[in-house]
Amino acid sequence: MGPRMTRSAVKIAAEDGQDLRAAMPPPDSPLAMRGMTVSYGEKPAVFSVDATFPARSMSAIIGPNGAGKSTLLKASLGVIPRLSGEVWVFGKPLAQARDRIAYVPQRASVDWDFPTTVIDVVQMGLYRKVGLLGRLKGLMTAQAQACLDRVGMADFAHRQIGQLSGGQQQRVFLARALAQDADLYLLDEPFAGVDAATERAIVDVLKLLKSEGKAVVAVHHDLSTVRDYFNYVFLINVRRIAEGPAQTAFTAENLNATYGGRLSATHISELTLSGGAA
Amino acid sequence: MGAEFVQFSLTPILIGVLAAIACALPGNFLILRRQALIGDAISHVVLPGIVVAFLLTGTVAAIPMLIGAAAAAIVAVILIEAVKRLGKIEPGAAMGVVFTTLFAGGVLLLEQSDTSNVHLDVEHALMGNLESLIWFRASGWGSLLDPVALASLPPELGRMAVVCLLIVALTLVFWRWLKIATFDEGFARALGIPASALGFGLVITAAIAAVAAFDAVGSIIVIAMFICPPAAARLMTNRLGAQVWWSVGFAILSAVLGYTLAGYGPLWFGSQNAVSAAGMIAAVSGVILGLASLYGPHRSRVGVGRDDAGA
Numbered sequence: 001m002g003p004r005m006t007r008s009a010v011k012i013a014a015e016d017g018q019d020l021r022a023a024m025p026p027p028d029s030p031l032a033m034r035g036m037t038v039s040y041g042e043k044p045a046v047f048s049v050d051a052t053f054p055a056r057s058m059s060a061i062i063g064p065n066g067a068g069k070s071t072l073l074k075a076s077l078g079v080i081p082r083l084s085g086e087v088w089v090f091g092k093p094l095a096q097a098r099d100r101i102a103y104v105p106q107r108a109s110v111d112w113d114f115p116t117t118v119i120d121v122v123q124m125g126l127y128r129k130v131g132l133l134g135r136l137k138g139l140m141t142a143q144a145q146a147c148l149d150r151v152g153m154a155d156f157a158h159r160q161i162g163q164l165s166g167g168q169q170q171r172v173f174l175a176r177a178l179a180q181d182a183d184l185y186l187l188d189e190p191f192a193g194v195d196a197a198t199e200r201a202i203v204d205v206l207k208l209l210k211s212e213g214k215a216v217v218a219v220h221h222d223l224s225t226v227r228d229y230f231n232y233v234f235l236i237n238v239r240r241i242a243e244g245p246a247q248t249a250f251t252a253e254n255l256n257a258t259y260g261g262r263l264s265a266t267h268i269s270e271l272t273l274s275g276g277a278a
Numbered sequence: 279m280g281a282e283f284v285q286f287s288l289t290p291i292l293i294g295v296l297a298a299i300a301c302a303l304p305g306n307f308l309i310l311r312r313q314a315l316i317g318d319a320i321s322h323v324v325l326p327g328i329v330v331a332f333l334l335t336g337t338v339a340a341i342p343m344l345i346g347a348a349a350a351a352i353v354a355v356i357l358i359e360a361v362k363r364l365g366k367i368e369p370g371a372a373m374g375v376v377f378t379t380l381f382a383g384g385v386l387l388l389e390q391s392d393t394s395n396v397h398l399d400v401e402h403a404l405m406g407n408l409e410s411l412i413w414f415r416a417s418g419w420g421s422l423l424d425p426v427a428l429a430s431l432p433p434e435l436g437r438m439a440v441v442c443l444l445i446v447a448l449t450l451v452f453w454r455w456l457k458i459a460t461f462d463e464g465f466a467r468a469l470g471i472p473a474s475a476l477g478f479g480l481v482i483t484a485a486i487a488a489v490a491a492f493d494a495v496g497s498i499i500v501i502a503m504f505i506c507p508p509a510a511a512r513l514m515t516n517r518l519g520a521q522v523w524w525s526v527g528f529a530i531l532s533a534v535l536g537y538t539l540a541g542y543g544p545l546w547f548g549s550q551n552a553v554s555a556a557g558m559i560a561a562v563s564g565v566i567l568g569l570a571s572l573y574g575p576h577r578s579r580v581g582v583g584r585d586d587a588g589a
Contacts, residue, residue: 079467095470103468110462114310115518124458127469132454160516176465186468 025052027091030184030215031076036085038068038075045071049085049240053217053232058210060220060230064259067237069219070106070188077103077186089184099128102182104173106189112162118172119157122147125179147178152201167198174202185209187218203229223271226250281418289413289435291537294499294559296438297491298529300445301503304484306522309508310460315370316481317504319377320488321497323354326384333391340433344489351485354380355478406496408537408555411435434494441490448483449522452476457518495556502560503529510567513574532563
């Protein structure tokens with residue numbers, strides 16, 4: 001775990017190392033960051049992280065609980081403030097690339113008792129097209145309905161969202177991201193607490209996105225499915241441990257370094273050897 | 279209902295209705311954001327604000343009072359945020375600490391300062407003076423077309439109307455932001471919506487409503503109208519738009535029914551004295567909330583009647 005220090009000390013320490021790094025990431029990387037540091041208090045949650053996610057791929061952010069996976073994702077989107085570091089989305093600063101990003105927050109981060117319907121939530125994904133005061137045109141509502149169709153929720157359009165099961169809620173969130181019609185999809189634990197059918201449905205949608213040339217980056221918990229779902233992995237435990245294609249970076253050595261003693265040797269060898277070709 | 283109604287009841291009812299709507303509109307979003315208490319906090323800190331304004335200016339003119347109240351509300355909002363972040367305390371507790379402290383400070387200031395010769399007391403702060411906001415020059419419905427009579431309308435009516443219109447306009451303009459950011463703040467930020475500024479703006483808007491309404495009707499109505507009509511409305515529907523309409527309807531109903539009951543109710547029971555209109559309006563809104571939680575169509579919500587088909 002990271003060292004304990006004051007916020008300003010974290011910031012100085014994080015910025016110290018920055019000039020040692022290659023300045024600019026490759027411009028075709030859908031998401032790259034340098035020196036990303038986030039702190040909620042004295043202890044940094046993410047410390048001086050560099051990352052370069054590849055285009056046209058499905059990437060998993062992996063690490064133990066409290067390793068800063070979600071924090072890294074949220075900070076790179078500006079959802080939470082970062083202490084220092086820079087982010088590029090397709091080689092541009094975040095503010096110039098928001099239209100190219102779709103985001104699926106953790107399902108548990110919102111109040112599903114909110115008075116609204118499924119189709120209404122999906123239409124929130126059209127916000128960048130509609131703006132603050134623009135009117136939703138017929139074409140756009142048809143588009144939102146089509147996104148619900150893609151996640152198998154077409155019949156639920158006018159349901160109150162509080163009546164949905166966990167898996168259905170997750171599908172609605174994915175449909176909202178699809179409505180954003182983006183080139184980079186960022187998902188925060190999309191498979192947490194969902195049923196097997198929903199997990200398969202979500203993976204199918206994500207793999208289709210990848211085959212269309214889009215990039216997918218997901219915070220992922222279940223190590224047993226990493227090899228099946230993702231072709232690129234990013235291992236983090238406050239600091240960056242390793243990143244690379246799943247074939248070469250999802251190794252026993254890297255998992256040991258990321259999880260410390262928390263995974264047994266036999267478990268690790270099962271994960272890294274038995275994983276099928278994705 | 280003729281001349282007497284226009285002269286004695288029309289303007290207080292209108293002011294009550296406008297105040298109720300101005301508070302109920304932001305109340306909808308405060309409740310959904312689990313910030314309902316902020317209305318309570320703001321209406322309490324208004325007291326030290328007006329006392330300090332009086333001590334500084336020596337008058338009880340409306341404008342310095344309103345500025346003092348608004349300044350106190352902003353100070354309170356900043357203090358609540360500071361206590362929350364620095365003390366790492368949950369929002370409800372932070373509000374509780376700040377508003378009770380400031381209100382107590384206001385009471386002490388009021389006791390120590392020489393305000394005995396002016397109309398500035400705790401009872402006024404709580405109850406307002408809705409019944410006294412009569413239209414003195416009115417002689418009947420015809421006065422609505424009489425410029426001389428119109429000029430003598432209580433100034434509270436104009437102020438409350440302006441504030442109410444402003445809040446209606448803000449709610450309409452920022453509707454989409456408010457909806458997205460209230461439901462899913464993280465998603466709103468990812469879209470580039472300035473969620474922090476929006477949240478602060480909402481609280482400031484609530485403060486403006488509270489201060490304007492406080493001047494006319496006292497803080498009891500403010501506290502009740504921030505919470506009761508929106509909370510009752512939530513039990514009537516599962517759509518945000520419909521909820522806001524219901525809340526406006528309940529706010530109007532509370533004001534009209536409350537004022538009528540306060541003025542005429544005691545007479546029906548043989549009593550000579552009317553009761554406080556502000557208190558009765560707040561009580562009516564509470565009864566509406568009670569009825570909605572007993573009979574509202576959407577009172578059983580999360581976890582009840584969940585449909586897992588297809589999951």
